[in-house]
Structures are given as C-alpha cells and as structure tokens.
Amino acid sequence: MLSFISQRVVKGVIVLLAIVVLNFFLIRLAPGDPAVVMAGEAGASDQVFVKQLREKFGLDKPLPEQLFIYVKGVVTLDLGFSFRQQAPVAKLIGERLPATLLLTLTAFAISLMLGVLFGTFAARFAGTFLDTAITVFALIFYAMPIFWVALMGILLFSVTMDWLPSFGYETVGANLTGLAHAVDVAKHLIMPAMTLGLFFMATYTRMTRASMLEVKRLDFVKTARAKGLSDAVIQRRHVLRNALLPVVTLAGVHSGTLIGGAVITETVFAWPGIGRLMYDALLQRDYNLLLGVFVICSAMVLIFNLITDLVYRLVDPRIEFAS
C-alpha cells in the first residue's frame, strides 16, 4: 500500500507541475493587462506609471523567463508575490483557506450524509409516495442555481424570519471567544453550507437510489434473501455497500471541485474564503495570486483523488492496490 501511495504522490507532483505550466499560459491568453487595470484604478495611466508597474510585476521580462521564475518558485514552495495586494501569495491563501475548508467540508459532509440517506430511503421505498417526494425534492435543488437558492435563503431566514445572519463568517465587533464564538461561526455557516450542500446532496440522492435499485436485482441479493437475512441487513450490508462505489467515485470528483463551486456561495454570503480570492484575482488579472489559488485547488483535487482510491478499498475489499 505504501508503494502505491508513494507512486501516486510522485505522479501527482508531475501532474501538478504540468498544470502550473498550462495555467501559466492559459491566464496570459485572457485579454487584459494587470498593469493597465491597476493604473486605471489609480485614475491615471501615464506611460511612465504603466511601465513602472510592468517592471514591478516582472511583466517586462520575456515569457519563458517569467515561466522559469515562477516554476522555480513553486518547486521551492514559493508561490510568489501579489503586487496588487502587496503580500506574499502563500500568506493571502493561508489567511483564506481555513474558511473555505470549513465551508466546503461541512457542505460535503451534509451533502454526502443526506444524499446517501435519502437515496437509500428512495430505493427502499421505490415507487411509493416517499420515493417520489424525495426524488422531486432532490431534483428541485439540483435544478435551481446556487445563487438563487442562496438569495431565497437570505430572504426567508434573514430578512423575513431573522433567524440566521445573512453574511459574513462571524458577528463583526462582538469579540466572542471559546464556545460562544464557535456557536456564532456555526450560525453564520448554516446557510452557505446548506446552499452549497443541497446542490450536491441532490446528485448523491439520485446516484444512490439508481445504484441501489440496480444492485437489488443482482443474484447475490436473492441469495442473501434465500439465506433468510432480514431486509434491514440485506439493505445495509449487501445492497448499500455495493451500491456505494459509484457514489464514492462521484464524491471523489466533487470534493476537489467543491472549492470552485464555493465561489458563488462565498460571494453571496460574504464568506471570506479562497473562492472569492480567486474570483477577485481573475477580475484584476492578478496573475501570481490566481496561479497560486489554482495550484492549491489542483493539489486538493489530487489529494482527494488519492483519498478516494483508498476509500474504494475500504468499501470493497475485492479491490487491490496495483503497485
């Protein structure tokens, strides 16, 4: 297993470097120049100023040299300097990453738990009213855009009922500590996490339901029934476990992309995560910062893929690690 992991890590690093190089060129293909953006914001754009900014950004150097400097930095774990924000990229990402992880992991846990639970019920009671209700419920959240669910949530739970805060990570100026602070953050977390989680929940519900219905028809389930096992045991130990593999695959893919999906949620709820950092960096053509966020997101996808492969083995002992 160790050799499997080490092999995957080496491959992962190579993939990551390829992503870095690709992104480096991709970003520069987009129209817009960071020096002109900054000069424009300063309300003045004389040639000297734009030239000065280009030199400061290192944008006056030939492209291969810029790439070499950047890749050299990434290899030595230096993600560069955001001249726009006047701070090292790693520091900027470090400040925002915990909030994003809290949001996405909570959303992920909610979506997976509720999704598998609802999917199981729907499959167990296939064709009944409960099945239809769950399917429709899931479909609604799958079909509605995240920003719309977010705005409706704010209207209902913040403006009308005044139950939950509409924005932010914590109550600003309250200076809470310990448990009170944790409760405060949790209150702020509910709406963004549910908004993001419900979308993915819908996918898991449908996937679990479909997969379970398929497994149910297989011969080993008939055998289990013939053995006289109770329905609950059959559902839990035989059907669900076998039906989970596609769900795990999907979850593995989602876990990496959740960070990207968090951009909208973070924007609507003013959640101070890296999704928004990425969005702002994109608008302002803050190349180093944008590349830095991409590197972190790519690394996350690779890590979660590795975890997914390990979880396969737990779910299905028949799967072996090929080294």
Next chain:
Amino acid sequence: MPKRVLLGLLLACGLAAPVLAQEPKTGGVINAVIQPEPPGLMLAMVQNGPTQMVSGNIFEGLLRYSPKLEPQPELAESWSVSEDAKTYTFKLRKGVTWHDGKPFTAADVLFSIEMLKQTHARARTNLAQVDKVEAPDDYTVVFTLKQPFGPFLGIFEVGSMPMVPKHLYEGTDWKTNPYNNAPVGTGPFMFKEWQKGSFIRLAKNPNYYEKGKPYLDEIYWQIIPDAAARSVAYETGKVDVLPGGSVENFDVPRLTKLKDTCVTGAGWEFFSPLAWLWLNNRQGPLADKRVRQAVMYAIDRDFAKDVIWNGLGKVATGPSASTIKYYTDDVKKYPYDPAKAKALLKEAGYKGEKIRLLPLAYGETWQRWGEAVKQNLMDVGINIETIATDVAGGNQKIGDWDYDIAFTYLYQYGDPALGVGRNYISSNIAKGQVFNNVEGYSNPEIDKLFADGAVATPDSKRKEIYEKAQKILVEDVPVAWMLELQFPTITRCKVKNLITTGIGVNDGFKDAWLDK
C-alpha cells in the same frame, strides 16, 4: 406665569431644540460597507476608490475642500501665494503626531512629495510644474513653481497627496514595507485590524490634534462582495452606511423608503464623476463629426437620469461638470431629437455599417444603461453590436483603440487642468493605455487652449480660455457626454455630519457622530 412669558419660553425652547439636537455626541461605532475590498491601505502606494475611502480616515493631506471646492486647513493651517503666483508657502499645524507618537513636521512633507512622485501617478502629474520644495523650518513648506499653475491649490487633498511618515519609510523597500499592511498616519482614526475578506477595523485616535474629534469610537468597514447581500445587510440593520455606489441603483428607492433612512447625493463635488461614451474618432462612420452629433441627439439622457439613476445627477452639457471651475452651459445644446439624429446620419451618408458598443462591466446599472443606449441608437438606424467583456478585457480593448463606442466615467478633480484636458489634448494619445485621449481627437486649437489655461493668470483669463475650449469641444463632440453622476450615500438618520466637504466619504469620518 404670564402667557406671554410661557409662549416666549416655548418658542425659545422650540428654536433652541434643533440647535441643541445638533450638538455632537461622543462615542459609538459605525458599520459601513466597503466595496470592493481594497487591495491595500497604504494610500501613497495604492490609489483605487475603496483604498481612498478607508484610508481617508488614517491619512491626511495638507488641505481639504468645501463643497464649493474652496481650500480648507487640514495639516496646513494657513497658506499664502506670492504675487507672481509662483511661490506657495504653507504653515503646518503644530502639535500633530503620527499614530506612533512621533511628531509630524515639514520633513515628512518633503519626503512624501519625493515618494509620491514615484508611486502616485496623479501626484506626479500634478507636481510636474513644481521646480523645488523647501522647508525653511519644521513647520513651513515652500513650493516654487516653474510657472504659475492655476489649479495648484487644488492638489492637496488626502487622496491626491497623502502625507507619509518619513521615519517609517525612509531607506526601506517601499513596496514590501510592513507598514503598508498596518498603515500609520496622522488622521482621526488609527488602523487596528484587517480580517481579509471580512472587515477592516479603525479606532479613534485619542491624540488627534482637533480636540474632541473624532466623535466615534470605531469604524468597521464590512466587506460584502454581492450587491444584493449589501442591500440586505442594510435592511437587516447590520450596516449603517452605504457609501455611494455600494448598492445597485434599482435597490436605492426601496432602501431609502426604509424607516430612519437618510440619503444624500452630496460629497462628490471634488471628484465630479462625469459619464460619457468614448467615440472612436479615427475610423468608420464615427470619424465624421455629423455622426457623432447624431449620437448626441439620438440618446435620451433624461430617461437615463430619471429611470436608470433614479433622478440623481444631471444631464451633462459638455466636457466639464457643472460643479467644477469655469463651467459654462453657454454651449451648443443636444436635446433628445431622434428626427434630427436621423437627418444628420443621412447627411453624413451613413449606410448602416456595424458599430460596436462596449458597456461598462461595473454591474447591473451599467448593463441596463448600455441596453438603453443601444435601443436609442438602433431607433435612429444605427446598427449596434454589443460586445460583452469584463473590466480588464474592456480596458484592453479601449486602450488598443479596438472599439467604436464605449462607456466610461471619470473624475474631474475640481479643475479643468486636472481632470478635463487630459481626455482631449493630442499629447495624451498613447496606445495601450486607458483614460487618456483614447478617442483620438486632435485639434491644435484645443491643445493650445488647455496648455494656456493651466498657466494663465489671473482667474478671469483662465475662465475665458476654458469657456472657449468647452464651446469648441461641444461642437466637435469628440465623445458623447451623458450624465454628471451622483452616487447616493445611504445612512441611518442617526448618523450625523458624515459628509461635510466636497470630498465626501473619502475625506474620513472625523466630523461624523451618532445621535444615539
């Protein structure tokens, strides 16, 4: 008590009450919205709008300006101008300290000017006429100009020329100086905390030189990236101040109807944002003056003001906003007249060639304005194609002159020499950059008028020159002027004296207080 005395007392109380009610109260916290999150707070290094809004509380300039743009003392308590209008002497306030306790002196002014010449594009342009700056003593600064420069007294507000602490910046690498992230100024509020993506906290400067000020204990600048969420934050009572431009225009009428809500369009007199359409004078149908004039007649600017901007602002008459010096409305008029537009297009021989329109990617309001203008232009037979882009992409297209019509708005900074001429003089045609003369208009007469206007004395001479320039430009229509914008500042009515100068919210909250 005789009735008359009672009546007198009641009257006296009644008259006195408003006066008493206006007595500032000390204490309290204001939550304001800042949008977008500033990239940094070191005003000498970063000059975008949000930075100015937050840092106008931390830093100060030598002067501030009244709504009529008259200079008022700030770090300079008095000033005098020599008879030849080439020497300006500023007397600095004594007893002013930086937030770290060190005294503010003329040495800081000299250092700031040297630094700003390298880091602040607008300050460098403004200081181009300065021959030398000297400090004969700790509290006197003397500027000697190469030649008289009319708008010189107008370049000293905090955003245009912030004072920087010499003892913290001299001999350091400015761009990585740690004080960029924890700025130290002389202003009424001190920087305390910045939770990136959440809020910026400023606290009262207890040693502020104006005794009793500031009145507020703290200001929280809340960072809320979504416009709808900012409206909700105000509605649910989480923020008290929505500075101009914080919410979409279509939310403004709803928010201003809320209980205890006050709204003002004041505080933009110094900046005087003027919106217009860049018209590419170089190529295609728009190279013909008659087509450009047709564009002016074709657009219903009153509709834009009344519907898209909720009645705020004013229809522009030409290159100068009515709030800045030497404005005249004695120019050719372009009322909404589609028939005249059609006639001009016919006369110019316009055959329906495609014209590309770049709206401004600053949110819904600008998007809608783009749609309205497109409709107007298509109504008179102009074949418009809208090009969708983000701000950076749009800037590149405009800078590369790869457009036909493009929305913009620019500040005018109180004087035509500072904020008007730059868009029309031919020496400002430079490919690859925006906000200069990107329309490619070139007229030697206009070049000469703006060159003369900046250095002419006395004032009456400048007036004459700029009035002439306005007349010529309005006839030539190098760009299509739309509106003098007013961004409404929405506050709870308990927030008093928030806007006291022509610089508005960008001038800091030193006069503001809460009527609790």
